Amino acid sequence: MGLAIVLALIVAPEDLDQGVSQRIFYIHVPIALTAYFCFGLGAWKALLLLWRGEERYDLESYVAIHQGTIFGVLTLVTGSIWAKASWGHWWLWSEDQLVLFLVLFLFYCAYFMLRFSLEEGPRRARSSAVYALFGVVLIPVSFLAIRLAEGLIHPTVFTREGPQMSGSMFATFCVSWAAVTLLAYVLYRVELVGKRLDADLRELREALR
Amino acid sequence: MTYLADVAALARKDLKVELRARDTLPAMLLFVLSTLVIFHFALPSDTGDDAAYGLLWVAIVFTALLGLARAWVPEHEHGVLDGLVLAPCDRSAIWLGKTLATLAFLLAAEVVALPAFALFFAPLNATALVAVVLVDIGICAVGSLLAAMAAAGRARELLLPLLFLPLAIPLVVGGVGAAISPEGGRYLLLLALYDGVFAVLSWASFEYVVTE
Numbered sequence: 001m002g003l004a005i006v007l008a009l010i011v012a013p014e015d016l017d018q019g020v021s022q023r024i025f026y027i028h029v030p031i032a033l034t035a036y037f038c039f040g041l042g043a044w045k046a047l048l049l050l051w052r053g054e055e056r057y058d059l060e061s062y063v064a065i066h067q068g069t070i071f072g073v074l075t076l077v078t079g080s081i082w083a084k085a086s087w088g089h090w091w092l093w094s095e096d097q098l099v100l101f102l103v104l105f106l107f108y109c110a111y112f113m114l115r116f117s118l119e120e121g122p123r124r125a126r127s128s129a130v131y132a133l134f135g136v137v138l139i140p141v142s143f144l145a146i147r148l149a150e151g152l153i154h155p156t157v158f159t160r161e162g163p164q165m166s167g168s169m170f171a172t173f174c175v176s177w178a179a180v181t182l183l184a185y186v187l188y189r190v191e192l193v194g195k196r197l198d199a200d201l202r203e204l205r206e207a208l209r
Numbered sequence: 210m211t212y213l214a215d216v217a218a219l220a221r222k223d224l225k226v227e228l229r230a231r232d233t234l235p236a237m238l239l240f241v242l243s244t245l246v247i248f249h250f251a252l253p254s255d256t257g258d259d260a261a262y263g264l265l266w267v268a269i270v271f272t273a274l275l276g277l278a279r280a281w282v283p284e285h286e287h288g289v290l291d292g293l294v295l296a297p298c299d300r301s302a303i304w305l306g307k308t309l310a311t312l313a314f315l316l317a318a319e320v321v322a323l324p325a326f327a328l329f330f331a332p333l334n335a336t337a338l339v340a341v342v343l344v345d346i347g348i349c350a351v352g353s354l355l356a357a358m359a360a361a362g363r364a365r366e367l368l369l370p371l372l373f374l375p376l377a378i379p380l381v382v383g384g385v386g387a388a389i390s391p392e393g394g395r396y397l398l399l400l401a402l403y404d405g406v407f408a409v410l411s412w413a414s415f416e417y418v419v420t421e
Contacts, residue, residue, distance in 0.1 A: 050414070050417055103375055103378050104375075106374070106375040107375035107376070109371075110371040110372045110374075110375055113368060113371050113372075114358065114359075114362065114368065114371075114372060117362035117363045117364055117368055118361055118362050118363075119361075123361060123418075123420075126417040126418065126420075127358045127361070127417075127418050129417070130354075130358070130414040130417055130418055131355075131358070131372070133410065133414065134351075134376065134407070134410065137406055137407070137410060138375070138376060138379075141379050141399075141402070141403055141406065142378060142379050144379075144399060144402075145378070145379035145382040145383060145399055145403075146382065148382065148383075148386060148395060148396060148399060149382045149385075149386060
């Protein structure tokens with residue numbers, strides 16, 4: 001992570017167009033990709049739960065989605081800052097990635113509401129799992145919808161050009177990506193261990209009573 | 210064949226309950242009409258038709274929410290759902306029956322709401338009407354599953370809109386696009402895709418939501 005920050009701030013050459021503000025790219029994009037990855041992982045664990053019916057997948061799915069939501073919020077914040085710096089607006093409805101993250105953020109907040117309003121037990125686990133699966137299907141469908149809607153507001157079709165990065169920029173990007181993924185993984189493990197300890201403790205308390 | 214017969218029996222049960230009790234449909238009708246009147250006053254008088262088309266979809270989504278919130282209430286109050294789950298039929302038939310019944314209510318409400326919309330605001334073309342039907346199917350398919358989920362929770366009236374609205378965003382995008390864009394066909398495709406994907410997903414996952 002430290003290496004990634006050093007590389008992102010100092011080593012990578014500045015973008016001619018956007019100057020310093022472009023450096024947030026090395027944080028923003030890896031965080032966004034990690035958030036997607038966490039949501040995907042959560043849905044995968046949810047699928048495993050429905051398939052195999054093992055209880056541990058419930059907690060794993062929940063923790064993955066929790067991490068995904070945290071990284072999603074960070075994506076919204078960093079994306080907003082970048083948008084302010086490079087386009088002069090905090091929020092642009094025409095930026096489809098930002099809008100998609102807002103939709104996902106709302107969706108996964110609802111996921112937590114669902115979890116906290118149901119009684120603990122296999123039914124809650126399964127309902128949450130079904131909702132998590134809906135989320136991962138919602139991502140491409142909303143992306144398509146937002147793309148279409150954007151075409152409606154801005155008739156000019158702007159094609160995004162491929163990864164136009166010089167070698168050192170790309171290397172920095174990869175290191176940042178690896179660092180953020182590692183960070184997410186560590187957080188995931190830590191929270192999982194904590195939540196499991198919590199559950200074990202509760203069980204012990206019940207048993208002692 | 211027995212599957213379809215089960216579905217038909219379940220949907221007929223819901224329609225009969227509604228015909229006798231008249232709980233949901235009059236409320237939906239009144240709600241959608243008052244919403245349209247509110248929208249008339251909410252829009253400045255020189256607003257174009259496009260804004261009105263946008264609000265039509267808001268009205269439809271919220272009316273559907275009203276119906277969906279009531280969808281599983283009779284089952285819950287009298288413990289019917291446990292009986293249905295124990296009944297010797299495929300569980301997904303329960304979902305399909307409920308979806309069809311809710312769809313019937315929503316379409317009935319729109320039979321009144323759409324002419325009223327055309328009268329108050331702007332005429333609707335054929336693409337928009339197809340979009341309304343596709344959106345209704347999507348709303349009912351996803352909504353009846355989510356309503357079953359929410360019905361088990363503590364604050365079910367609060368929970369359902371929270372669960373449902375993020376999932377309804379693509380539907381609103383598709384509906385508005387089909388109504389105002391010159392290339393409405395692409396939006397109809399989006400809606401059809403949404404309906405297909407989410408209907409299959411809800412159909413497959415309903416069993417997990419209702420069993421204990």
